Amino acid sequence: MSAFIGSNLRLIRLFHDLSLTDLGEQVGVSKQYLSRLETGAETVSSQLETVLADALQVLPEFFREVDTNPIADEQCHFRRQLTTKVAQRQVARARGEVLKRLVGVLDEHVELPRYQVSATDAETNEAIEKAAEAFRAQFGLGFGPLSNVTRIAENAGAVVMRVHGLAHEIDAISFATKRPLIALNDDGRSACRERFGVAHELGHFSIHLGVLTGDKLTEAQANRFASALLMPRAAFASECGLALRGSRLNWSGLSELKLRWGVSKAAIIFRARQLGVLTDDQARSGYVGLNRHGEALKESEDHLVAHEAPEVVAESLKVMEEHFGIPQATVAREMRVQPRLLQELLKTPHSTLKSNVISLHHTTRLAS
Structure with missing residues (x-):
């Protein structure tokens, strides 16, 4: 059997944002002992390894698998x-x-x-x-x-x-x-x-x-x-004049640019200054205006720009389950973790995690 790798314990402890003290209290050992485990200065009993695996939502073999490409x-x-x-x-x-x-x-x-x-x-x-x-x-x-x-x-x-x-x-x-x-x-x-x-x-x-x-x-x-x-100079420089009305900032023009280009008003001001459309004083005035109106972190039009949904992970899991019968529980096992950890990583409803397991040797291309 492969040796217990202390750095793997540290990795999964940090994944859960647990201190040595936090984990020690959960598994009934001192933080000093856990620290020695993580540095390889102490050996682990099979009983403690099982307790650690359950507390950290991994399989015992997680602790023994070498990562060849950290x-x-x-x-x-x-x-x-x-x-x-x-x-x-x-x-x-x-x-x-x-x-x-x-x-x-x-x-x-x-x-x-x-x-x-x-x-x-x-x-x-x-x-x-x-x-x-x-x-x-x-x-x-x-x-x-x-x-x-x-x-x-x-x-x-x-x-x-x-x-x-x-x-x-x-x-x-x-x-x-x-x-x-x-x-x-x-x-x-x-x-x-x-x-x-x-x-x-x-x-x-x-x-x-x-x-x-x-x-x-x-x-x-x-x-x-x-x-x-996001705002290529070839096209954006000619459009971001909308940000000005005379020598003053045009806030309605900034909103129009934001909705067209999908970038914040702060980013537009920053880019317009880079391209020489706004002066330092005009850009500074823009940042002050955003702060004054409470838009330093959240801008008034944010709700009008739709969020983009990452697709590759979700689509890959769907293809694996629907076409090859490889459920997320099997994916978790190949990661050497428990299904509940994968559920946490994906924020997947528990009902989608099935326990049936079949062949793992199929491949297909995920369309781009």
Whole structure:
């Protein structure tokens, strides 16, 4: 039998956002003993292993399975990492690791869209603009508003998923793994904010391959890519004059632009300043106006922009169950977790989790 791997215990403990003290109280051992288990300085009895597995909603073999491709620091991209506490980042990363396991199982059974995001060096603003334009050209997106950024990301081969339990400070987190993942904070953010988050993470995939991100420079670069992808200079510069009436901001024009391009008024002001349509003073006046009207975090038109639904995970699970008879309970077992943990990850009603198991050796292509 394989040895107990302490880092796997730490991973699943962080997934549940449990401290050593919290878990110790649940299973009846000290936090010091658990710490030694996690570092490999202590062995675990079969009885305690069973208790830990039940408390953490995994199968005992979860603790013994070696991850041959753990997520490295340079593969993990946090939006707003600078304002996120280390403990909150650890929880988010653990949720990403478990999501990676889920997607790995899906990849075994269905043929997901091929990953096609081209990586490029883009250290200057001009290079970033061209990288975003090349992305649009690669996927035939033209220069107008993007109707569904999430679908574009998934058609490009990434997997997008809303994840609950992330800290409020985290808008999104992505993992540049073999099958790149984008996890959106499932706490009711606006559609515009989610769309920008997806575009921001696509920026990391495009211009930060193998680069450790999270500092002001790389975040600004990813934001520039997102702005250029969502509001390409070739078309947007000529339209965003609507944001002005004479020398003053035109708030009705900003609303019109928001609904057409699917981006926040704050993002429009930011982009218009980048393109030289607004001056520094005009942009500053816009941000002050948004704050004055209580729109710094939630804008008045947000309810008019529909949320985009990630599709790849849900459609893969549907294909596996309906065409191959592989239920979510079997998916959970292949992840080495209990069905209730998968249910928590997916927020799936319990009634959909069936226990019947059949052959696991079929594959099909998931249409993009």
